[in-house]
Amino acid sequence: MGDVVRFVPKSELERARLIAEARAIYDSIFPPAIPDRVPRDGEERVKT
Template sequence: MGEVIRFVPESERERARLIREARAIYDSVFPPSDPVRAQRGNVSASHMRVDADDHRGEGGLS
């Protein structure tokens, strides 16, 4: 009781999946040397920041 269910559009889930995939490819080419960045890869999609400025964040793809 008291649970909140958040509707996540399919397009947002797909975008989060593509971002994870791109980061995995990037990390395979340029292995992370920063332990914080390496740890970020373990964050689940439900805890990821997913919005229009995601690619501008720290360590993001540009």
């Protein structure tokens, strides 16, 4: 029965949502480098 309920302001929720959306857009433009990824059919291996 000692649970603590934290109320989060709408502005904080909106800020977190916008950051997540921006991160998704950034990752779609600049995909994170995966050095050990095996190329799929028709893809060339990325040279490092």
